[in-house]
Amino acid sequence: MKIYDLIIIGSGPAGITAGIYAKNFGLDALIVGKEPGGLINTAFKVENYPGIFNISGKDLTKKFEEHRKYLKIDLKKQRVENIKKLKDIFKVFTEKQEYLCKSLILAFGTETRKLNINDKFDGKGVEYNASGNFKNKIVGVVGGANSAVMSAISLSKEAKKVYLIYRKDKLRADDIWVQRVKKIKNIEILYKNNVIDLIGEKKLKKIVLQDKELKVDNLIIEAGYTPNTYLINELGIKTDEKGYINVNEKQATNISGVFAAGDITDASNEFRQITTATAEASVAVLGVFNFLKT
Numbered sequence: 001m002k003i004y005d006l007i008i009i010g011s012g013p014a015g016i017t018a019g020i021y022a023k024n025f026g027l028d029a030l031i032v033g034k035e036p037g038g039l040i041n042t043a044f045k046v047e048n049y050p051g052i053f054n055i056s057g058k059d060l061t062k063k064f065e066e067h068r069k070y071l072k073i074d075l076k077k078q079r080v081e082n083i084k085k086l087k088d089i090f091k092v093f094t095e096k097q098e099y100l101c102k103s104l105i106l107a108f109g110t111e112t113r114k115l116n117i118n119d120k121f122d123g124k125g126v127e128y129n130a131s132g133n134f135k136n137k138i139v140g141v142v143g144g145a146n147s148a149v150m151s152a153i154s155l156s157k158e159a160k161k162v163y164l165i166y167r168k169d170k171l172r173a174d175d176i177w178v179q180r181v182k183k184i185k186n187i188e189i190l191y192k193n194n195v196i197d198l199i200g201e202k203k204l205k206k207i208v209l210q211d212k213e214l215k216v217d218n219l220i221i222e223a224g225y226t227p228n229t230y231l232i233n234e235l236g237i238k239t240d241e242k243g244y245i246n247v248n249e250k251q252a253t254n255i256s257g258v259f260a261a262g263d264i265t266d267a268s269n270e271f272r273q274i275t276t277a278t279a280e281a282s283v284a285v286l287g288v289f290n291f292l293k294t
């Protein structure tokens, strides 16, 4: 079986950047990622990436994909289910295939935090991103950070009414988004509120808050993200107490030959952005290059 110099797990901003730099460094690399673009796909607008000052997350993803294809960087759209270390090489298992490599960059980001209620309405009114068709619908959005506020703004353009439901008394999104959301007439912000129950038969019909019930067609959960830890545990990779991978200034983990980049790490002062993910990925590839030389 072929042994790659490097396998990059994840095809978000960090994974794609790692692929680009691996190509620059002449490494024989493969990206294995479930979905090109990663989290940025769900961003309504990106306005802070240099040179591209106003773009939807989906269009930025298209640009990343164009760049990847232009450089002929190999991407397998598969889900990695396990990684094993066999002496000096690693074996990466997906639902379809197995791959071997001399080094790894872990760039598999985070996953959406679920509400601690039943999940019987998942996909039946309860969604984890706002990219569907919500024309003339009444929609609840749970959360108060950038992702929730941006989703509410994007939904307000087609939905009849949007409730932004947040457990604290002040939104924690960037000020620019807080100012925008407050000006939109069909968005009602419900502070100090939690969704405590979901009502419906086959499909969600109502949500129950502490002090009232609201009729909604959909509920979008944007209650934050948690690190994907299941791939890390078996390799014995060290993380912080929340599960984010500990890396040093070279983006190296505690396991020789394994590097990490992007939202999954504890680096960049925990400022989880496209710019930090891409920067960490380029540093990680330099680390891999030097590791393979020795």
Ligand SMILES: Cc1cc2nc3c(=O)[nH]c(=O)nc-3n(C[C@H](O)[C@H](O)[C@H](O)COP(=O)(O)OP(=O)(O)OC[C@H]3O[C@@H](n4cnc5c(N)ncnc54)[C@H](O)[C@@H]3O)c2cc1C
Binding pocket: 009, 010, 011, 012, 013, 014, 015, 032, 033, 034, 035, 036, 037, 038, 039, 040, 042, 043, 044, 045, 046, 047, 048, 078, 079, 080, 081, 107, 108, 109, 110, 146, 147, 148, 150, 151, 228, 231, 261, 262, 263, 264, 272, 273, 274, 275, 277
């Ligand atoms: C709504 C929203 C708006 C945002 N807006 C901005 C913004 O305006 N500007 C900004 O800089 N940042 C923004 N961000 C943050 C930005 O999206 C993230 O910081 C960035 O996407 C992190 O990149 P990443 O590659 O580390 O992780 P991710 O983007 O999470 O990518 C991880 C990748 O790994 C894949 N993956 C996960 N598990 C596996 C597995 N087992 N096998 C294979 N593949 C796997 C995923 O499918 C995905 O492709 C926003 C985030 C959200 C949610």
